[in-house]
Amino acid sequence: MAKVQNFSEISPDLPFTEFDFYELYRRTFATSELGKIRKRLPLGEMAENFGLISKSMRAKKGRKTY
Template sequence: MKIQKISDITPTLPFTEFDFLQSYRESFAQSELGRIHSQLPLKELAAEYTNLSHKSKRGNKPLFSGEGEIALTQV
Protein backbone atom coordinates (compact mmCIF):
# COMPACT_ATOMS: atom_id res chain seq x y z
CA MET A 1 0.00 0.00 0.00
CA LYS A 2 1.34 3.38 -0.98
CA ILE A 3 1.41 6.09 1.69
CA GLN A 4 -0.19 9.36 0.61
CA LYS A 5 -0.17 12.84 2.03
CA ILE A 6 -3.34 13.71 3.93
CA SER A 7 -3.73 16.76 1.66
CA ASP A 8 -4.05 14.38 -1.31
CA ILE A 9 -6.78 12.36 0.41
CA THR A 10 -8.77 15.21 1.98
CA PRO A 11 -10.69 16.30 -1.13
CA THR A 12 -12.06 12.77 -1.54
CA LEU A 13 -13.39 12.44 2.00
CA PRO A 14 -17.22 12.51 2.14
CA PHE A 15 -17.33 15.11 4.95
CA THR A 16 -15.39 18.08 6.21
CA GLU A 17 -15.05 19.83 9.52
CA PHE A 18 -17.10 22.68 8.12
CA ASP A 19 -19.99 20.33 7.28
CA PHE A 20 -19.83 18.88 10.79
CA LEU A 21 -19.78 22.34 12.36
CA GLN A 22 -22.68 23.52 10.20
CA SER A 23 -24.71 20.44 11.15
CA TYR A 24 -23.90 21.01 14.83
CA ARG A 25 -25.00 24.66 14.67
CA GLU A 26 -28.26 23.73 12.97
CA SER A 27 -29.05 21.04 15.54
CA PHE A 28 -28.11 23.42 18.39
CA ALA A 29 -30.46 26.09 17.03
CA GLN A 30 -33.32 23.57 17.09
CA SER A 31 -32.57 22.34 20.62
CA GLU A 32 -34.17 23.77 23.75
CA LEU A 33 -30.90 25.38 24.82
CA GLY A 34 -30.49 26.86 21.34
CA ARG A 35 -33.94 28.41 21.49
CA ILE A 36 -33.15 29.92 24.90
CA HIS A 37 -29.83 31.21 23.55
CA SER A 38 -31.56 32.91 20.63
CA GLN A 39 -33.95 34.74 23.00
CA LEU A 40 -31.28 36.17 25.30
CA PRO A 41 -29.68 39.51 24.37
CA LEU A 42 -26.21 38.17 25.25
CA LYS A 43 -24.19 40.75 23.32
CA GLU A 44 -25.96 43.68 24.96
CA LEU A 45 -25.74 42.13 28.43
CA ALA A 46 -22.08 41.30 27.89
CA ALA A 47 -21.31 44.88 26.87
CA GLU A 48 -22.90 46.18 30.08
CA TYR A 49 -21.22 43.51 32.21
CA THR A 50 -17.81 44.09 30.66
CA ASN A 51 -18.07 47.83 31.21
CA LEU A 52 -18.91 47.31 34.88
CA SER A 53 -16.64 44.43 35.88
CA HIS A 54 -13.55 44.63 33.68
CA LYS A 55 -12.55 48.25 34.26
CA SER A 56 -9.40 47.26 36.13
CA LYS A 57 -6.59 45.60 34.19
CA ARG A 58 -5.32 43.87 37.33
CA GLY A 59 -5.36 40.14 37.88
CA ASN A 60 -5.64 37.26 35.47
CA LYS A 61 -7.41 37.52 32.15
CA PRO A 62 -10.93 36.09 32.29
CA LEU A 63 -11.32 32.55 30.93
CA PHE A 64 -14.53 33.43 29.11
CA SER A 65 -15.65 36.44 27.15
CA GLY A 66 -18.31 38.65 28.70
CA GLU A 67 -20.91 36.93 26.50
CA GLY A 68 -19.68 33.52 27.67
CA GLU A 69 -19.86 34.51 31.33
CA ILE A 70 -23.45 35.73 30.94
CA ALA A 71 -24.41 32.55 29.07
CA LEU A 72 -22.93 30.38 31.83
CA THR A 73 -25.09 32.09 34.44
CA GLN A 74 -28.18 31.17 32.41
CA VAL A 75 -27.40 27.47 32.02
Protein backbone atom coordinates (compact mmCIF):
# COMPACT_ATOMS: atom_id res chain seq x y z
CA MET A 1 0.00 0.00 0.00
CA ALA A 2 1.40 3.39 -0.99
CA LYS A 3 2.00 6.13 1.52
CA VAL A 4 -0.09 9.27 1.30
CA GLN A 5 2.06 12.30 0.50
CA ASN A 6 1.51 15.88 1.48
CA PHE A 7 -0.42 17.79 -1.14
CA SER A 8 2.24 20.51 -1.10
CA GLU A 9 4.80 17.99 -2.34
CA ILE A 10 2.80 16.94 -5.40
CA SER A 11 0.91 20.16 -6.18
CA PRO A 12 3.57 21.57 -8.57
CA ASP A 13 3.05 18.47 -10.71
CA LEU A 14 -0.71 18.93 -11.10
CA PRO A 15 -1.61 20.82 -14.26
CA PHE A 16 -4.33 23.45 -13.96
CA THR A 17 -4.47 24.54 -17.58
CA GLU A 18 -7.91 26.13 -17.38
CA PHE A 19 -6.59 28.66 -14.86
CA ASP A 20 -3.59 29.36 -17.08
CA PHE A 21 -5.96 29.94 -20.01
CA TYR A 22 -8.06 32.47 -18.10
CA GLU A 23 -4.99 34.29 -16.82
CA LEU A 24 -3.63 34.54 -20.36
CA TYR A 25 -7.02 35.83 -21.55
CA ARG A 26 -7.10 38.52 -18.85
CA ARG A 27 -3.59 39.69 -19.72
CA THR A 28 -4.17 39.85 -23.47
CA PHE A 29 -7.71 41.28 -23.37
CA ALA A 30 -6.53 44.85 -22.71
CA THR A 31 -4.42 44.85 -25.87
CA SER A 32 -7.17 43.41 -28.08
CA GLU A 33 -9.57 45.52 -30.16
CA LEU A 34 -12.47 44.82 -27.80
CA GLY A 35 -10.32 45.61 -24.77
CA LYS A 36 -9.32 48.97 -26.24
CA ILE A 37 -12.96 49.83 -26.96
CA ARG A 38 -14.02 48.84 -23.44
CA LYS A 39 -11.24 50.93 -21.95
CA ARG A 40 -12.39 54.07 -23.79
CA LEU A 41 -16.12 53.71 -23.11
CA PRO A 42 -17.35 55.02 -19.74
CA LEU A 43 -19.76 52.10 -19.30
CA GLY A 44 -20.49 52.79 -15.62
CA GLU A 45 -21.36 56.42 -16.26
CA MET A 46 -23.49 55.48 -19.26
CA ALA A 47 -25.47 52.97 -17.19
CA GLU A 48 -26.10 55.63 -14.53
CA ASN A 49 -27.21 58.18 -17.14
CA PHE A 50 -29.64 55.71 -18.74
CA GLY A 51 -31.05 54.85 -15.32
CA LEU A 52 -29.94 51.24 -15.44
CA ILE A 53 -28.13 51.47 -12.12
CA SER A 54 -27.96 54.02 -9.34
CA LYS A 55 -24.83 55.29 -7.67
CA SER A 56 -25.74 53.47 -4.47
CA MET A 57 -25.84 50.15 -6.37
CA ARG A 58 -22.31 50.52 -7.71
CA ALA A 59 -19.62 48.67 -5.86
CA LYS A 60 -17.54 51.01 -3.80
CA LYS A 61 -13.82 50.66 -4.26
CA GLY A 62 -11.50 50.35 -1.33
CA ARG A 63 -11.59 48.46 1.89
CA LYS A 64 -14.90 46.97 2.98
CA THR A 65 -16.10 47.47 6.52
CA TYR A 66 -17.58 44.48 8.30
